[in-house]
Amino acid sequence: xxxxxxxxxxxxxxSAFTYLVLERLGRRSLTPLICRAVAWAAxxxxxxxxxxxxxxxxxxxxxxxxxSLSLGAAGGRWPEARDSAFRWGEVRTFGDERARxxxxxxxxxxxxAPALLAAAxxxxxxxxxxxxxIEDSRExxxxxxxxxxxxxxxxxxxxxxxxxxxxxxSRVSAGDSIPLEVLVQSSGEQNRDTIAAQVTAGARRxxxxxxxxxxxxxxxxxxxxxSATLPAGDHVIRVSLVHRGDAEPRTDFRLHVLTITPxxxxxxxxxxxDWDSRFLFRTVREVSRLPVRGFVRLEQERWRSMxxxxxxxxxxxxxxxxxxxxxxxxxxxxxxxVGTQARxxxxxxxxxxxxxxxxxxxxxxxxxxSPLSGAFLGQPVDSFPPAIQLSPARxxxxxxxxxxxxxGRRGPRRPAVFGKQEGNIREVTVAADGMWRWAFRGGxxxxxxxxxVAATASWLLGGVDSAQGKARPLxxxxxxxxxxxxxxxxxxxxVPLRVTWSGAKERVxxxxxxxxGRASAWLAPGEYQYQLGSGGAGTVAVxxxxxxxxxxxxxxxxxxxxxxxxxxxxxxxxxLWLFGLCVLALSGEWFARRRLGLR
Numbered sequence: 001x002x003x004x005x006x007x008x009x010x011x012x013x014x015s016a017f018t019y020l021v022l023e024r025l026g027r028r029s030l031t032p033l034i035c036r037a038v039a040w041a042a043x044x045x046x047x048x049x050x051x052x053x054x055x056x057x058x059x060x061x062x063x064x065x066x067x068s069l070s071l072g073a074a075g076g077r078w079p080e081a082r083d084s085a086f087r088w089g090e091v092r093t094f095g096d097e098r099a100r101x102x103x104x105x106x107x108x109x110x111x112x113a114p115a116l117l118a119a120a121x122x123x124x125x126x127x128x129x130x131x132x133x134i135e136d137s138r139e140x141x142x143x144x145x146x147x148x149x150x151x152x153x154x155x156x157x158x159x160x161x162x163x164x165x166x167x168x169x170s171r172v173s174a175g176d177s178i179p180l181e182v183l184v185q186s187s188g189e190q191n192r193d194t195i196a197a198q199v200t201a202g203a204r205r206x207x208x209x210x211x212x213x214x215x216x217x218x219x220x221x222x223x224x225x226x227s228a229t230l231p232a233g234d235h236v237i238r239v240s241l242v243h244r245g246d247a248e249p250r251t252d253f254r255l256h257v258l259t260i261t262p263x264x265x266x267x268x269x270x271x272x273x274d275w276d277s278r279f280l281f282r283t284v285r286e287v288s289r290l291p292v293r294g295f296v297r298l299e300q301e302r303w304r305s306m307x308x309x310x311x312x313x314x315x316x317x318x319x320x321x322x323x324x325x326x327x328x329x330x331x332x333x334x335x336x337x338v339g340t341q342a343r344x345x346x347x348x349x350x351x352x353x354x355x356x357x358x359x360x361x362x363x364x365x366x367x368x369x370s371p372l373s374g375a376f377l378g379q380p381v382d383s384f385p386p387a388i389q390l391s392p393a394r395x396x397x398x399x400x401x402x403x404x405x406x407x408g409r410r411g412p413r414r415p416a417v418f419g420k421q422e423g424n425i426r427e428v429t430v431a432a433d434g435m436w437r438w439a440f441r442g443g444x445x446x447x448x449x450x451x452x453v454a455a456t457a458s459w460l461l462g463g464v465d466s467a468q469g470k471a472r473p474l475x476x477x478x479x480x481x482x483x484x485x486x487x488x489x490x491x492x493x494x495v496p497l498r499v500t501w502s503g504a505k506e507r508v509x510x511x512x513x514x515x516x517g518r519a520s521a522w523l524a525p526g527e528y529q530y531q532l533g534s535g536g537a538g539t540v541a542v543x544x545x546x547x548x549x550x551x552x553x554x555x556x557x558x559x560x561x562x563x564x565x566x567x568x569x570x571x572x573x574x575x576l577w578l579f580g581l582c583v584l585a586l587s588g589e590w591f592a593r594r595r596l597g598l599r
Contacts, residue, residue, distance in 0.1 A: 003050055011040035025596070032592040039585035045572045046582070059124045061089030061149075061561070064115050066130035068095040069481055069548035072105040074247040075156035076131065084151070085129045092119070096481065098522065108481020108546055110135045120144050125561045131155050132554030149561030154554055159188030161195060161241050162251035162550055170257070170476065173264040173291045174232055177224045178206070180256065182239055186217035187551040188247070196242040199225050201235045208242070232260050234539035236527050250480070250544040255527075257476035257539055265290030266457070267324035267342075268306065269317065271297035271333040276348070279436035280330065280453065281306050287454035290461070293320060297333065326460050344460025348430045349391045360407050361386040362432055364416055367401040371419070371459040375451035376402075382409075384445040387416065388434035395429075396420055405432055419459070426460050462489065469536015471497055471511065471519070476539065480525050480546040488517035498533030 015037040019029035065085040071078040082103075085091045094115035095107025112128065113136045119126045126148040165183040172178055182197055193213055199206040206225035213219040223239070240253040266288055270277035273296040281294045294306030295317045303312045318336065321327055327342040337345065363386045366376045381403070390405050392414075399420035404413040419428040438449035471486040478484055488494040494513035501507050504526020511519035525544045531537045572578055 003048065004045070007044040007048065007050075008037075008041045011044055012037040014040060023598075028596060032589045032596070035585045035589035035592060039582050039589065042578050042582035042585065045578060048572070050572045061125040061127050062119050062122060063089040063091045063127045063129055064112070064119060064148075065091050065093050066095065066110060066112075066128075066134075067093035067105045068107045068110040068133075069105055069546045070110060070131055070133050070155065070552075071153075073155065073549045074160065075158045076105070077153040077155060078105050081129050081131070081153040084153075085127075088127055088129075088151075089125075106481055108479055108548060110548065112136060113139045116140060116144060116148060120147065125149070127151060127561055128556070129153070130556060132556040133548075133552040134555050137555035146559075147562050150556050150558050152554065152556060152558045155551075157188055157551065158247035159186070159245075160247045160251060160549075160551070161186050161243060162248070163197070163239060163241060163254045163545070164251075164547075164550065166239055166254040166256055168237070168256050168258065169291065171259045171261055171265050171290050172227055173293065174260055174262050175228055176291060178227050178237070178258060180223045180225070180237070180239060182209075182211065182221050182223060182254075184211050184213070184219050184221075184241070185550075186213070195219070197221065197223060198240050198242050199223055200238045200240070201230055204229055206230075206237075227260055230260055232262050234259050234529075236539065236541050248549050250546075251549050254545055255477050255541045255543050257541055261291070262323060264293040264320065265325040265461075266292040266328065267320045267326070268292060268294040268328045268330070269297075269321060269333055269336050270294070270306070270330040272331060273298065273306075274331075275436040275440075276433060277306075277330045279439045279449075280328070280348075283439065283450055283453045284328070284457060287450060288457050290325065295320070297331075326457060343424055343426065344457075345425070345427045346430070346456065346460060347427065349393070357389045357391045357433070358407070359389040362388070362390045362405040362407055362416070362434075363409050364403045364405050364432065365413065367404045367415070367417075370400040370402040372402040372417070372452060372455045375455040376448060379444055379448045381448065384448065385437035385441055386434070387432035388437075389432075390414060390416060391431040391433070393418075393429055393431040403432070426462070428456050428460060469497075469532040470534050471513075471532060471536070473538065473540050474518075477541045477543060479543050481548070482542075482546075483520035483522045484540050484542070486511055486513075486519045486521070488513050488519075494519075500531045500533075501528050502531075503528040 015033050018036070019025050019033045023029065063085045065082065070076060071081060092115065094112055096109040096111060098107065110133055112134045116126065116128065128148055128150045130152060131154050132152045162185055163182060164185045166180065168178060168180040180199065184195060184197070194210050195213065196208055197211050198208045207223060209221055209223040211219045211221040235258050237256040237258050238253055239256070246252055266284060268281050268284065277296065285292045295303045295312055296306050297303050301314055303314060303317045304310060305312055321336045322339050322341060324340065324342045326344040326346065327337065327340050328346040328348070329337060330348040332349065363382055364384065365382045366373065387405060395401055395415055395418035399418055401415045401418040403417040405416035406413045416432040417428070417430050419426065435449065438445040471488050474485045474487050494517045496513070497511040499509050499511055499521065501509065501523070505524060509521055511521065513519045523542050525542045527539070527541045529537065529539050
């Protein structure tokens with residue numbers, strides 16, 4: 001206000017000085033004098049750009065619409081929620097990691113926090129439209145959620161049976177049984193004690209099992225079906241509930257991708273058997289998800305199964321060794337390695353054939369950084385039971401050493417566990433004998449032994465598989481609305497890979513790997529065969545099932561948003577009438593001067 005008065009006084013003073021002092025027109029100049037003062041005052045305000053605070057009007061709300069699958073499930077109210085959201089403001093959908101989605105509720109998760117935090121930064125009224133079954137409600141700051149409005153469209157409760165979990169091996173050997181773990185749960189009022197679960201593979205019916213239900217309507221069952229009727233290769237196993245009158249049929253069946261191989265993925269050969277081979281065979285079977293076959297040579301060229309000690313022909317053992325993914329050789333049986341196609345070889349010499357093994361108490365310590373370092377992180381390895389002997393073996397140049405051995409904690413340290421990689425073949429050598437004592441002792445040494453075996457098997461199997469190529473899916477089966485995630489397995493920096501999909505829908509994509517070596521492909525529900533451009537193929541499936549279809553508690557409370565009129569400033573250059581006033585005042589002065597005979 002003081003600036004406005006000052007500019008007006010100066011404009012009036014200058015106008016008066018011009019007409020009364022310089023031109024000496026007296027009272028005749030009163031009209032042009034006022035017009036000039038008004039014009040100069042308006043110009044002064046425009047030059048200074050004088051502003052003042054104003055109260056703005058309410059902005060159009062930003063509506064976050066839950067587009068997860070739960071809105072379109074049985075009892076969901078998607079049409080009502082969608083139509084209401086478009087009436088209330090500018091709509092943006094939320095749910096999973098995808099930036100965009102179609103006009104249907106197709107997102108496989110209900111993640112609100114990222115979308116709400118981004119919307120809160122826009123300084124607009126925010127309204128959340130959802131059924132309230134939010135997955136990350138605990139991660140949302142309470143102050144952000146309290147400022148946003150929440151309008152709920154909860155779905156109606158309807159009776160439903162669902163297979164909430166299905167687990168099983170990813171690979172089995174031909175002729176082995178296929179063990180499947182099934183978890184069944186129900187929602188709504190149910191009056192049943194049992195329900196049947198059927199297992200099929202394509203048109204083949206593999207078996208059926210009755211699942212006994214508990215007091216809360218849920219039950220767990222283990223179903224073992226034979227694989228003898230299935231040929232070698234990839235198969236999509238389907239487990240279905242056999243019943244009628246279900247509200248949500250998409251939760252009645254689950255899929256599992258299984259590979260049947262002529263030989264097991266892990267082949268363990270021991271000759272002869274000792275305590276190390278017994279503990280190692282048992283641990284590998286427990287920590288590995290692949291089928292494991294063990295063979296022990298008790299007599300010259302006479303092999304027996306390590307599972308039941310039944311005789312096994314030598315040619316069958318050699319064939320298994322040639323076709324294994326991971327070959328473990330314990331003892332002096334290096335000849336069994338000839339012709340193997342394994343991409344991982346675990347060699348464990350024990351001095352049976354004249355090696356200069358040195359007996360004694362060999363205490364182990366962690367060596368240099370290696371792929372197995374994580375198994376010993378924070379563990380007092382040097383206080384674990386010592387090895388009983390050490391074979392003189394040296395790592396090759398370019399390899400790594402995971403464990404070092406020291407005789408009686410004195411003298412030089414010698415390599416005990418080391419590895420290398422040549423092309424696509426990985427190899428680990430264990431020169432120490434007697435590490436079974438770690439597992440036998442229990443406690444932290446047993447856990448380190450299991451971690452070491454798991455890390456070694458994982459690294460050996462992590463090489464590039466000629467069947468899977470430079471990338472492989474982390475999960476062969478994903479729920480509806482979730483992506484197939486590929487992990488880069490090739491050496492060096494990950495590069496884009498061309499992938500061709502066939503099956504439920506044919507298309508060609510390019511896998512773009514991130515800094516973690518992972519790439520995502522979003523597919524519609526169905527069964528697919530993929531072929532990588534660099535070589536490698538496999539089978540994946542996207543289920544009709546989703547956790548979004550299961551009834552979950554409502555974690556949001558309905559409330560209206562805090563709507564405040566945003567404060568702002570209005571400047572002189574935004575006032576169009578001020579420009580018009582200046583033009584009118586100058587025109588009035590010109591007209592008055594012409595009446596006075598002035599220019």
